[in-house]
Amino acid sequence: MNWKIKAWKENENGNQRNESKETYSFQKSFCIKKRKTTYKEVRDISDIKKIDLPNKNETLKILTSNNTNSIKILKIFDIIELSIVFAVIDKFAVDALKQIKIKTVIARANQNVLLSKIAETIKCEKLKKKKIHMKLYLIKTKDSKYVINSSANPKISDYTELYVIDNSTDLYNKLSKIIEII
């Protein structure tokens, strides 16, 4: 069966992929107070350097295109500690993350073997492999705690991606607790 027909059949079956049969149940919802929010489009990589990070308790929502990637966004921050949750990673991101103190990595359990092995080479306090599709970057700097809730994995992407950057201790703490118990 060629790859195109295979993809078609997968889609007819409700987009099922070759996931493990592991059963896992998690559900947690919460609200936070909405604060001042700024919206920005980033078309070119050079524009990323011009991003003004949100002030305390403020939010910045960015849509990117043209090969911007989450690692370039991370470089804006003066990171003391990072927790990162993703489905897929590439070797360029692994190289960049080696330079940062990583607290927790949660990676998709059954991404391909090569990428899983790369993920394991990141030095971190805790590495969990889960059936995960969300992408989170919890960033601690000297003065602030930031959350990036994104559509983007730590890898090169030429798609339009969303980055929601919150300078919020409250949201950071809530999501930290969630990734601790996942």
Add this chain to the structure above:
Amino acid sequence: MIIPNNVRYFDVNSGHKTPLDYLKEIEEIEEIEKVTVVVFSSGLKNIKKLISIIKEKTQILFIISGYIVRMQIPTYEFIKNTDSEIRVINTHCKFILIKTKENYYTITSTSNLDSNSKIEITEISNSKKEYDFFLNYFIKNSTKITQK
């Protein structure tokens, strides 16, 4: 579900609730005027579910990725045969933008329309400014598909 405009709602779950479930909850209590779906990938089953949730007169705008056009042919053919406007953009992010009589909801999620057992995060907010920003971005940066 009504999200007040001074809060942001977050849901982290492993297949308990999809963006379509939230759309259904909103539809049950408010009159939806327009739905814009921005999606990277979707099986035919989920597009049919989306159509079944929304009332016939409601305007639907599909902003789909090239992945659907190239790889998910049954889904694409089905969408083309609806009366909805279709636009294509190279997107990996997923949105459902919902305009009701009184509210402007933005549902953004790491989840496509399908239900799966992977852990996903969804955020819902109610803000005209936010709704307008995302809708304008996706219209401005997408290509309209001429149907039939």
